Amino acid sequence: MHRVVPLKVHYYGTPVVLVSSTNPDGTTNLAPMSSAWWLGQTAMLGLARSSRTTHNLVRTGEAVLNLAPSTLVDHVDRLALLTGSPELSGHKRATGYRHEPRKFEAAGLTPQPSELVTPDRVLECPIQLECRVVDHHEVDSGSALAIQVSVIRAHVSDAVRLYGTTYVDPQAWDPLIMKFCDFFGAGEPLLPSRLAAGWEMPGRLEAAG
Numbered sequence: 001m002h003r004v005v006p007l008k009v010h011y012y013g014t015p016v017v018l019v020s021s022t023n024p025d026g027t028t029n030l031a032p033m034s035s036a037w038w039l040g041q042t043a044m045l046g047l048a049r050s051s052r053t054t055h056n057l058v059r060t061g062e063a064v065l066n067l068a069p070s071t072l073v074d075h076v077d078r079l080a081l082l083t084g085s086p087e088l089s090g091h092k093r094a095t096g097y098r099h100e101p102r103k104f105e106a107a108g109l110t111p112q113p114s115e116l117v118t119p120d121r122v123l124e125c126p127i128q129l130e131c132r133v134v135d136h137h138e139v140d141s142g143s144a145l146a147i148q149v150s151v152i153r154a155h156v157s158d159a160v161r162l163y164g165t166t167y168v169d170p171q172a173w174d175p176l177i178m179k180f181c182d183f184f185g186a187g188e189p190l191l192p193s194r195l196a197a198g199w200e201m202p203g204r205l206e207a208a209g
């Protein structure tokens, strides 16, 4: 039987993207996000208006989308309650966020220079997409922006490429999936995310230990 349910959250399971963007001081900011989808060489990103990444993308018109494999779950989770923005919104303060200007160090990830855009790539991510911002508009009553980017160069590790082709091997590529604020890989639960704790999400994974 189906029931009418006023769902509060619609995060049904999407790959985690670590978005690199350039801060006003020229350093690279890094932020996890998962409201992303692709069509052809276009990607659409749903980003909160207040995040540092949103400001950086609109100001500079550049980004790198680093696709996180499930093996990076701990690194991604270390970024979950951090912002590159020195000013925190009331909501972020209440959910336990703090300002962190050095996201690569905080996550234990390695910056790798990009070729066509300014922000660094994440060395540990087997798929890295250098992008230019094409357009953006307000969504969700103005609380967020839908940012359209164009992939201008894709870097793919041999480890996830179908040998001798220009295709990603779907059996070798195991994306980290964000599903209702918890992390999954290969359909299996991996780790309860800190984000879920902040949001007080029900039906969560048990924390290890």
Ligand SMILES: Cc1cc2nc3c(=O)[nH]c(=O)nc-3n(C[C@H](O)[C@H](O)[C@H](O)COP(=O)(O)O)c2cc1C
Pocket: 016, 029, 030, 031, 032, 033, 034, 035, 036, 046, 047, 048, 050, 051, 052, 053, 054, 076, 077, 079, 080, 081, 082, 083, 084, 085, 097, 178, 193, 195
């Ligand atoms: C796995 C994961 C997925 C997230 N997905 C999104 C998202 O799709 N859109 C968004 O605006 N924030 C998302 N967030 C929250 C941002 O990472 C958070 O707002 C962060 O502070 C942004 O960093 P920045 O302010 O340095 O850009 C996600 C966080 C995690 C841990």
